[in-house]
Amino acid sequence: MSNGSTRRFIAAGSGAFALAALAYACAPSAKSNSSAGLLAGDAASRTYVPPGSYDEFYSFMSGGFSGQILVYGLPSGRLIKTIPVFSQFPENGWGYSEESKPMLNTTFGFVPWDDTHHPELSQTDGVPDGRWLFINANNTPRVARIDLKRFETTEILQIPNAAGGHASPFVTPDSKYLVSATRFSVPIPQADVPIESYKQNFKGTLTFIRADQPGKMDIAFQIMMPGFDYDLGHAGKGPSDGWFFFTTYNSEEANTKLEVNASQADKDYIAAVNYRKAEQCIADGKGKKFGGTYVHNYLPGDSYVATTETKNGVTLLDPSACDGVVYYLPTPKSPHGVDIDPSGEYIVVGGKLATVIPVHSFAKMQKAIADKAFEKTIDGIPVLKYDAVVAGEVQKPGLGPLHTEFDGKGNAYTSMFISSEVVKWKLGTWQVLDRIPVYYSVGHVMIPGGDSKKPWGKYLVAMDKITKDRYLPTGPEMSRAAQLIDISGDKMKLLLDFPTMGEPHYAQAIPASLIKGNSIKFDKLTENGNPYVTKAESEGGIARSGKRVDIKMIAVRSHFAPDNFEGVQLGDTVYFHVTNIEQDWNIGHGFAVFGAQTSNLILPPGETRTLKWVPQATGVYPFYCTDFCSALHQEMQGYIRVSAPGSSVALSANTSKRAQTQNATGTTRESEHAEKHDHAREGSR
Ligand code: K7E
Ligand code: CUA
Numbered sequence: 001m002s003n004g005s006t007r008r009f010i011a012a013g014s015g016a017f018a019l020a021a022l023a024y025a026c027a028p029s030a031k032s033n034s035s036a037g038l039l040a041g042d043a044a045s046r047t048y049v050p051p052g053s054y055d056e057f058y059s060f061m062s063g064g065f066s067g068q069i070l071v072y073g074l075p076s077g078r079l080i081k082t083i084p085v086f087s088q089f090p091e092n093g094w095g096y097s098e099e100s101k102p103m104l105n106t107t108f109g110f111v112p113w114d115d116t117h118h119p120e121l122s123q124t125d126g127v128p129d130g131r132w133l134f135i136n137a138n139n140t141p142r143v144a145r146i147d148l149k150r151f152e153t154t155e156i157l158q159i160p161n162a163a164g165g166h167a168s169p170f171v172t173p174d175s176k177y178l179v180s181a182t183r184f185s186v187p188i189p190q191a192d193v194p195i196e197s198y199k200q201n202f203k204g205t206l207t208f209i210r211a212d213q214p215g216k217m218d219i220a221f222q223i224m225m226p227g228f229d230y231d232l233g234h235a236g237k238g239p240s241d242g243w244f245f246f247t248t249y250n251s252e253e254a255n256t257k258l259e260v261n262a263s264q265a266d267k268d269y270i271a272a273v274n275y276r277k278a279e280q281c282i283a284d285g286k287g288k289k290f291g292g293t294y295v296h297n298y299l300p301g302d303s304y305v306a307t308t309e310t311k312n313g314v315t316l317l318d319p320s321a322c323d324g325v326v327y328y329l330p331t332p333k334s335p336h337g338v339d340i341d342p343s344g345e346y347i348v349v350g351g352k353l354a355t356v357i358p359v360h361s362f363a364k365m366q367k368a369i370a371d372k373a374f375e376k377t378i379d380g381i382p383v384l385k386y387d388a389v390v391a392g393e394v395q396k397p398g399l400g401p402l403h404t405e406f407d408g409k410g411n412a413y414t415s416m417f418i419s420s421e422v423v424k425w426k427l428g429t430w431q432v433l434d435r436i437p438v439y440y441s442v443g444h445v446m447i448p449g450g451d452s453k454k455p456w457g458k459y460l461v462a463m464d465k466i467t468k469d470r471y472l473p474t475g476p477e478m479s480r481a482a483q484l485i486d487i488s489g490d491k492m493k494l495l496l497d498f499p500t501m502g503e504p505h506y507a508q509a510i511p512a513s514l515i516k517g518n519s520i521k522f523d524k525l526t527e528n529g530n531p532y533v534t535k536a537e538s539e540g541g542i543a544r545s546g547k548r549v550d551i552k553m554i555a556v557r558s559h560f561a562p563d564n565f566e567g568v569q570l571g572d573t574v575y576f577h578v579t580n581i582e583q584d585w586n587i588g589h590g591f592a593v594f595g596a597q598t599s600n601l602i603l604p605p606g607e608t609r610t611l612k613w614v615p616q617a618t619g620v621y622p623f624y625c626t627d628f629c630s631a632l633h634q635e636m637q638g639y640i641r642v643s644a645p646g647s648s649v650a651l652s653a654n655t656s657k658r659a660q661t662q663n664a665t666g667t668t669r670e671s672e673h674a675e676k677h678d679h680a681r682e683g684s685r
Contacts, residue, residue: 046486047496049076054516057448057509059461060119060133061482063087064503067114069135069146074448074459074509075484077498085144085153086114086137090599094153097601098575098610099530102306103297106140106158115139117166117505122211126173126237126453130514134169134178134211141165143178143209145217149518154299157217160292160314161188161205167233167246171211173453177220177275178211181230181246185253188224189291198255202227205316206246208275215298221282221315222290223273223326226379227253229262230271232337237453238344240362242276245347249334263353267386268335269328270349272365281322282315290316302529304607320380327369328378329360330386337403337444341412341427342453346391348412350401357401357414359430361391392430397423402443403506405450407457407487413450415442415462422462422485424492436492438483441465447487448509456511460485460492463504470497480504521585523606530608532577537561542653549574551640551653554581555589555603557630560623563638567651570618570644579608590626593640600626615642 049055055073063070067087071080086104088095095104095112104112114137121128133146141159146152159165164183171178185202187193193201204225210218228248236243251268254261281287292314300307319326329347337350347360367373368388375385400418407413411433414423420441424434444463448456462485467478480503484496525535534540534552540562542551549572553560560578568574578591580603592600593613601609615621625636643649 043486043493043495047075047077047484049073049078054512055080056512057456057459058512058515059446059448059507059509060121061463061500061504061507062116062119062135063501064117064505065115066502067116067137068502069116069119069133070501070504071151072498072500072507073512074461075495077482077484077496079501081151082501083146083151083153085116085135085146086111086142086156088112088599092602093599093609093611096599096611098612099305099608102308103153103156105295105297105308106142107160107293107295107310108140111140113139114142118168118170119506119508120169120171120178121508121510122175123171123173123452124175126241128449128452128508128510128514129175130510130518132175132214133508134171136165136168136180138164138166138183141168141180141182143169143180143211143217145211145214147214148515149520151519155215155217156297157209157219158294158296159207159209160219160294161222161290161316162186162207164229167230169209169211170233170235170244172235172244172275173237173241175212176210177235178209178217179233179235179244179246180207180209181205181233182225183229183231185227185229195255198227199253202253202255204228204230206230206244206271206273208244208278215300217296217298218311219292219294219314221278221287221317222292223278223317223319225271225319225326226251226381228268231335234338234340234451236340236344236362237342240340240344240347242274243362244273244275245338245340246271246273247331247335247338247349248328249336263334265333267330267332269383270331270335270338270347270360271381272327272329274325277325278317278322281317281325286321287315287317290314302527303531304523304528305530318380324369326381327365328381328383329365329389330375330383331358331360332356336401339404339406339412339451342406342408342455344453346427348404348414350403350414352400352402352417354401355396357394357397357404357425357430359391359393359427360389364391365389392428394423394425394430394432397425397432398435403445405445405447405460406455407447407450408455409457411457411487413445413447413460413487415445417441417443417465420464422460422492424487434490434492436485436494438462438464438485438494439470439481439497440468444504444506446507446509448511451508456509458486458488459495459509460487461507461509463500463507465503467499471499522583522587523604525579525581525583525606528579528606528608530577530579532575532610533608534577534579535581540653542567542651544572544651547572549651550577551575552577552579553653554579555591555625555636556581557587558625558632558636560591560625560636560638562653564641564654565639565652566641566643567649568615568640568642569647570615570642572615572642574613574615574640576611576613576623577608578603578611580605582606587629588627589629589636591623592626593623594621602627618642618644 167181398416
């Protein structure tokens with residue numbers, strides 16, 4: 001939201017609304033001073049993790065427009081890992097290595113960037129279990145699975161018949177399904193139509209993705225919806241298990257100047273979806289086969305070489321063909337987040353332009369459905385009466401409610417974007433209990449397990465959109481700020497500011513004890529299924545097939561073998577398949593070659609990665625290890641010679657006699673020398 005639009009909303013509100021806005025308006029310097037005073041107490045010791053000690057929680061933050069996931073320790077706020085997902089990552093070669101490139105394939109070709117918003121931990125019985133992390137791509141709709149044994153992306157599924165995969169990838173309590181909804185309605189199937197024909201031609205879809213079998217994510221079914229914007233979602237739990245709830249805005253179905261035109265109606269809707277009913281209707285043959293081409297990228301078997309499969313068609317369900325599958329709950333006003341409390345009874349909505357926080361009751365919703373308390377239908381979807389479903393409203397919570405999490409002790413915590421604060425209130429009485437300023441313009445808040453059945457309610461992290469004066473100035477663009485707040489007592493206490501990367505819309509956290517013992521230390525070389533693996537120094541070599549040259553080599557402290565190659569010609573495409581044969585935790589090597597138009601590779605122990613190189617000129621090019629691996633890391637280097645097309649220089653690699661004879665080419669004296677030298681060094685290690 002821009003300041004301009006903020007001002008307009010306030011001006012458009014009542015006098016009381018405007019007064020409230022003034023009351024909440026902040027003077028940054030005054031705030032900073034008072035928070036510094038509070039911090040002087042015991043806050044430092046609460047977040048201090050002594051050297052050599054571990055944090056209590058892993059926290060996974062989305063990288064927003066960086067397309068990645070950032071792993072932070074809590075309570076220290078230390079960044080401990082970046083996991084690349086939808087964006088290429090030069091730090092380790094993700095999306096550059098031949099093994100990982102297929103992960104970024106889509107029906108639009110290779111798409112090495114996206115916008116990640118919502119990390120979501122897999123759950124068992126409604127509680128995060130530490131097996132997988134899922135995350136959405138907002139721009140070219142996709143969902144990814146990250147294996148938390150490896151902290152690596154292992155699977156990406158594209159969502160067909162969709163645009164703006166924002167309400168995603170929230171899970172059901174058993175992790176059977178993930179969802180993805182269209183933030184942007186579009187013609188479905190896509191068609192060349194006038195944008196002005198929005199109301200006739202544009203539709204939304206709610207996609208349910210089968211997610212509980214690694215390597216086999218797939219579209220289970222899609223539900224065709226009116227052309228609203230479907231913003232966020234959450235699964236029911238406990239009594240509401242089997243239901244999914246999505247916010248909508250732009251029920252006005254505007255296609256231009258949404259800032260004004262989609263803010264006309266007093267209420268938009270929650271779409272309540274009975275997905276068990278959808279399963280039943282599909283089993284009864286009420287779904288229809290529908291088009292839609294999409295890709296599924298995954299790692300088959302033990303090769304860790306990604307593969308892309310293209311799929312065609314989905315099962316589509318029309319709500320009018322399946323009675324009771326979808327209801328609309330009127331909800332003020334252009335709602336953003338929808339969050340289900342740990343008991344599963346309350347559906348809390350962040351009506352970003354609303355003056356209250358509305359809370360719906362699942363029990364009342366069931367009764368309203370039984371009583372047919374409908375005010376109308378939209379495209380065959382019954383709209384329930386607001387009074388028949390609302391449980392209560394939190395009065396005067398602040399301005400711009402967006403997202404709510406829960407502490408498991410009957411309290412809810414809502415982010416207030418416009419008034420830059422977190423508000424604590426009581427479920428059931430709807431009373432505001434406490435409020436704390438945050439710096440500035442908070443989006444999501446996160447409590448470890450705070451959207452699950454059993455929150456580990458101790459800390460809350462506020463993820464802010466605007467940083468301004470919180471850190472040393474770094475020019476016009478500042479990194480975003482997160483704030484760690486202690487929620488263990490009656491009053492919230494600010495403990496720590498820490499910078500984040502990209503824009504962490506949402507985050508999830510889980511006790512470290514549920515993950516750290518499962519973390520893999522290295523991959524067993526004996527189980528490396530890469531077709532170009534080199535398991536021993538003697539197995540390396542070079543081979544030509546037409547204009548393709550494959551080089552197989554090993555990396556080990558502190559050399560490559562082979563490390564001299566000749567016989568490559570301009571016009572060839574060279575594939576360096578490098579295997580790190582170390583079998584020890586955290587002993588990585590790197591690989592880069594002079595003149596390559598790509599990043600380096602980082603090779604975890606036991607793994608094979610491939611760099612593709614198209615030489616641009618004749619000459620001799622060094623390659624080297626980019627990862628400081630040993631005292632003789634600087635010696636970990638080699639050369640590749642590139643000759644003119646048609647040159648008589650024989651194809652050769654200098655380590656393994658077998659590889660050389662395989663290629664039926666002569667061996668130069670120099671390379672024999674190099675071999676002896678290598679072995680000598682090997683002996684002296
Ligand atoms: Cu930024 Cu969940 Cu994409 Cu709200 S979303 S802030
Ligand atoms: Cu291997 Cu540096």
